[in-house]
Amino acid sequence: MEISPDLIVFLKIGGFSLNATIVFTWIVMGLIIITAWLATRRLSVEPPISHWQNLLEIIVTYIREQIREITLQQPDRYLPFLGTLFLFIVVSNLLAIVPGYSPPTGSLSTTAALAICVFLAVPFYGIAQHGLIEYLKHYSQPTIFMIPFHIINELSRTLSMAVRLFGNIMSGSMIIAILLSITPLFVPIVMQVLGMLIGLVQAYIFAVLATVYIASATRLQEEKAQQLK
Amino acid sequence: MAGIDNVALASIVMAGLTMAIGSIGPAIGESWAISKALGAIAQQPDEAGTITRTLFVGLAMIESVAIYCFVISIILIFANPFWNYMVLKAG
Secondary structure (H helix, E strand, O other): OOOOOHOOOEEEEEEEEEEEEHHHHHHHHHHHHHHHHHHHHOOOOOOOOHHHHHHHHHHHHHHHHHHHHHHHOOOHHHHHHHHHHHHHHHHHHHHHHHOOOOHHHHOHHHHHHHHHHHHHHHHHHHHHOOOOOHHHHHHHHOOHHHHHHHHHHHHHHHHHHHHHHHHHHHHHHHHHHHHHHOOOOOHHHHHHHHHHHHHHHHHHHHHHHHHHHHHHHHHHHHHHHHHHH | OOHHHHHHHHHHHHHHHHHHHHHHHHHHHHHHHHHHHHHHHHHHHHHHHHHHHHHHHHHHHHHHHHHHHHHHHHHHHEEEEEEEEHHHOOO
């Protein structure tokens, strides 16, 4: 039983090994890109729209509404990053129903990479919104002694995002593997359904947490400015 | 060979204890959060969307404590660094 898809190596060239995480990440990426390309090939604003366009419009509208409700700002700036995060995690989790596939989010490398993306995106959006000086100033709020705690907070929440997603997905696939060796007939199917539900919820939570962190970086000074007025 | 036996015994016992003790706190916390959220939804059904979203985020936060324990117990069983060291030393 493999603890992570990193250990399943398909191909080894020199010092570089092509493991299952990379291969399945490429498959997920390709699937998303091809589906989006096929669905947006013939867009129309007239009533006879294709099913795929309808599906994508529902997803994009829903993500925009969620971002607008959480950040209380215009969602267009955050939509590309947060939408991509959500869609990637959802597709890679839900494909776990395909036999022979092991989710790339069940590897700590993938989830750490995603969490580091969020870790870098928070100051990026904060600085883009307020400028470097104003953004760095919020580290010294309310007193200057809070600087280490702000830094610890940013690092620990990045770690917790990575380990949370990894632990949930890895536990799902591991429970199924254990149950397959104990009661292979019916019980694994139930657990697989539960695993898909957990995968969906975890993707939602990852995206919502990223949104909350970005919103806290971009909105903090606005509230302060409103209080000063 | 007494050392390797001790490592195996300690790893397996601690993996079980980690899950057993570590899941008590999150279980109490989650049940408390859900009961409070249900009470809030019953009082203000209009705010159900906001309450549900906050509830999910909070549950994920609480649950991550249990997930940390799970990851540690899985590491103890399947990827134990001390076990690998003892096996290497025993040759």
